[in-house]
Amino acid sequence: MTTERYALLTTRELAATYGISAGELEEQFHPDELVRVNAATNGITPLGVRRFLSDKGVSYQFRVIVHTTMRGGIGKTTSTISTAVRSAQYGFKTCVLDLDPQGSSSLALGAVPEEDDPIFYDIWQRPEELLSDALVTLSSHLSILPSSLENALLDASLLNPGSQKKAVKGVCDQLRLQGFDTVIVDCPPSLGIAVISAICAAQTIVVPVGSDAFSLKGLDLTLDEIASICDTFGLPHPAVRIIYTRYDQRENVSHHALSRIKERHPNLPLTVIRTSSEFSKALAAEETVFSRYARNSARDDYDRHVSELLGIVQAPLEQEQ
Template identity: 50%
Template sequence: MKNNNSKPPKYLISTSEFGEYTGQTANDVANFFGEKELVRLSGSRLGIPSQLAKVYLALKEGVDYGFKVLAHINLKGGVGKTTSTISAATRAVQYGFRTCILDMDSQGSASLAFDMVPEDDDPIFFDVWQNPGEMVMGSLKKIQENLYILPSSLDNGLLDVNLINPVSQKNAVHGVCEELKANGFDLILIDCPPSLGTAVISTICAADIIVIPVCSDKFSFKGLKLTLNEIFSIHEAFNLEKPEIKILYTKFDRRLKISTNAWNRLSSDYKEYLIPCPIRTSAEFSKSLEKKQTVFASSKKSKAKADYDSYVRYALKLKGHQNDRKARDKG
């Protein structure tokens, strides 16, 4: 048994959760890996190190760990971009993805969520994009094994002055992501500011998957429309292949008519983009953030965990996501 005398990582998938995903019992999972390879978690649970989960899921379940850049973008603020980024990152690492968060928002909310706010002399994206080969890896902050973040500060707001050249806009984020790929990362998750600055333009050029979080209010829908238009315009201007575009409905509350109407509108007008796994409102998000962690640090089952697990499995094309919405509707 590992980590008997040290504090275990927060984000390890338990044998029981892993068993639910793979259709086994917790004992079957523990026996497969062997207890010496597992980590003792709270409540007498056993956790599976990220690298072991990756080996199993790649070989037994055919999970594709090919390099991906996924960005959460909406030109409207307050729609859940940061929550989606940090929740997806912590779940992805539990499924074996070597994951890095790029915090591109000068407000640094993702950095704050992990208590990784940079000191005055710590490099951020603004400092490293011109020389990624020498600077990127040394600038990352380690959250735990296989989970890192390039934090942000107000200085990233200067990118609008720093990235005037269109060629730089096209290549800045891409260059940093390529360096991370070369150093063994499987997944880059980007948290973007709610504005069409150069940070967002460069991210749009680099992303393989763009997820647009949307709430029920009309300003959110306006942001959705503007964001889609800008994605298409930027890819046309730079002659780039269009990314995979998805819409994630957040803060869903089936008790409210405005939520139901918004979901129906998305299902009708944006069916080709809509992820069929809405994120329901939950106090668990704010409770977790108070502890500088995400909902996936908790051993308790919750709708917050279930919804973002469904989202991660859908976005990363893991098995079982097709039935998640039906199962929740029954509940």
């Protein structure tokens, strides 16, 4: 059964994007596209948002967005789940593809597979037959192919380069045939073979980075690897975005890391996510920062990231921080 367990994009939020009042925006919606979510707020159904944004020229063309970096614990899963929930709120039919044997995205979205439930490892060779049974529907616009420890065997079963090139792409192609617009992939903290396969399927790669030296080194290595994997397989280079997580304005180390990233990668789009306790609070409740309506920096920062990532707004030429 499909239930809307996630919050909606609000008319106030969408109105702010276009610099008009919520009242003016609401006049442009049919009554059945609006939902009263609390005393002061109207939400918009994902289908309503999609109709509106399509009219504004936003493209709902299929895309695969992969989160990867060698450095662990730096925000791949947080970015995956936040982006996925927000993308669904923006009317994209979204599927999370959890490739991390730790299954953190699956856990965070309340979709931990049972012992016999099929996961990527079980279905990648015949996605046209097996994918539907493995997908878990979370809401009208959000599904997940969950992960468990068995996915750790993927690296051993993807030894053939042809399989590496096609495994994730094959599953994504099938998701596209099933009507998904966006696949958001969460990877383990490595550049193992399953991650190589995900890179081969990506239109966009989001590389999270933190303040420590290892993480900055991880960024450089990950970027080099992406380029060399695409060259090896004869694939066009995907768009790459950097997301700098846990930025703390009060800490010198944050300022230094940010300057260094901008200096070394001046041409890559960069979003800064401030450090916030909202992320751990949301995680503890199996929610994301977009599951409720209260405004906070975590929500604002990820909304800016997702709006730019999905082409809803243009990135400013220079980040404000």
